[in-house]
Amino acid sequence: MGLLSREELSGYDLKRWMERPLGYFWSAKHSQIYPELARLEEDGFVTHRVVEQSGKPDKKVYRITAEGLEALKEWVIQPPLSGPVRDELTLKAYSVWLADKEKAARLFREEGLRHEEQLAHYEDLRAWMEDEHEREVRSPDSPWFAAYATLRRGIGFEKEYAEWCRWTAEAVERREPTQEAKKSKNGG
Numbered sequence: 001m002g003l004l005s006r007e008e009l010s011g012y013d014l015k016r017w018m019e020r021p022l023g024y025f026w027s028a029k030h031s032q033i034y035p036e037l038a039r040l041e042e043d044g045f046v047t048h049r050v051v052e053q054s055g056k057p058d059k060k061v062y063r064i065t066a067e068g069l070e071a072l073k074e075w076v077i078q079p080p081l082s083g084p085v086r087d088e089l090t091l092k093a094y095s096v097w098l099a100d101k102e103k104a105a106r107l108f109r110e111e112g113l114r115h116e117e118q119l120a121h122y123e124d125l126r127a128w129m130e131d132e133h134e135r136e137v138r139s140p141d142s143p144w145f146a147a148y149a150t151l152r153r154g155i156g157f158e159k160e161y162a163e164w165c166r167w168t169a170e171a172v173e174r175r176e177p178t179q180e181a182k183k184s185k186n187g188g
Contacts, residue, residue, distance in 0.1 A: 001072045004046055004064040006143050011037060011060065025150055037062055045071055093168055097175075105169045112165030119158035126151055 003009055003017050011033050018028045028036070040046040045068030048060040064072070089111055096104050129137050129148055136144035 008061045008063040105172045108165045108169035112162045115158045115162035122155045
């Protein structure tokens, strides 16, 4: 509903938004979007209109209702539901002491580079937002402020994750096998 509070969108448009910029911090599969729109419409939070298209099937364009906007405003101030964090690389780090150190260090270096690339993209986006929407990104009443706030969170996440990957790779490269690790690798 957050996207629909900004503008009318089709299901396809919502999917594209889920890829970027929302895909940086929230994702939804294509198969989830239309059932969710149907549920929101049934609950009175969104409505749709049909737009005729030549040479293509007609499309539904959704917009948020006043009731949906009120529900969204209430949802925004509720504490988030806590759920399990699932991070496969962190899970791998938990057992990295068993891995070949060169291969493990390479994995963490490559992942660190991936996060550095994402960080550079976010930094470019931040510079653009600050140049093009300087006043709006500083006004909490603006949708640009909300986008900027989530971008800043993404910058912090990518910066820390890249640093953690570098630290882990360096530590693994310096590792001297302990007696316990030698026994585990040798099955003893």
